[in-house]
Amino acid sequence: MPTIARLPDLLISQIAAGEVVERPASVLKELLENSLDAGSKAIQVHLEEGGVKLIRITDDGCGIAKDQLALALTRHATSKIVSLDDLERVSSLGFRGEALASVASVARLSISSRERGASHAWKLKAETGAEPEPAALMAGTIVEMRDLYYNTPARRKFLKAEGTEFAHCADAVKRLALTRPDVAFSLTHNGRNLFQLAPADSPRRIADILGDDFLGAARRLEAAAGPLAIAGFAIDPTRATDAKDGQYVFVNGRFVRDKVIAHALREAYRDVLHGSRQPAVCLFINIDPALVDVNVHPAKTEVRFRDSRAMHQFVFHAIQRTLAAPVQAESAPSLV
Ligand code: ADP
């Protein structure tokens, strides 16, 4: 008879990390979400070697109290929900309380933080037995991850070339920057500054990230019905190009890949866009949080709608109406 034994905590975290920490970009996404959930208004990202060697996020959010630092690194510890009720209407980007613990199990992690109003900052390394040490920090939090997969060589083999991993990291920053134009973001890779985004309105931020060309060739849309609302830009079919990386769909501020929405988009463009072209769009969809389940997968890029037919029809009609409307001078997106 095989014997059943409980797995050690570290191994439990390493197994769970397989779902959350797919590559450097997934670590970066989790850390950025934490900074946004902490109310940050300016976030700096420093990467080395595609994020494998170093990911350092500096934010100006609410910070973490000294006596909570160790807890933040523990599995299933979160400040964002306390009950099933909260989970059902969650509005923060995180809520599972496992990102930091997962990252800590497959990389070297440290957090330095100064809670708002505290007299100084503290730093905690995620190592067994480590104690918080005084740190120099004016406000906010610095999370530093080094040497991803240093202790799990099998996983390291799945990493792609530095350039590829970096491109995924840059995408992760861009996606969150699109949803939060009010927040400043900067990105540095191997000491080179790649972008610096000042707080802006949404069209300006979209132009900063997706380019003036996209904005100039897109139609603006805005619609609402019951618990659903949509706003954003959809490419004018006559001006679509072959660029295939142009689909940005956000649900309640979260970048998602959703079959229902993707299908609605294809249908709405079907008669006006040729061949296998993917319509370039940047769409922000809002729905009553009680009508969407974001707790489908640990990476949280999948969602499930309670009424997916209603979502499909809503998106389909909103796009179709926008594409059918005559182009008016005033409906052309304007940049301030
Ligand atoms: P979750 O985000 O799901 O709560 P995490 O493991 O990502 O789980 O983070 C655990 C907790 O640590 C968070 O709930 C939050 O209280 C705290 N935390 C993490 N990052 C930051 C940050 N940058 N600023 C303030 N608090 C943070």
Ligand code: MG
């Ligand atoms: Mg989190």
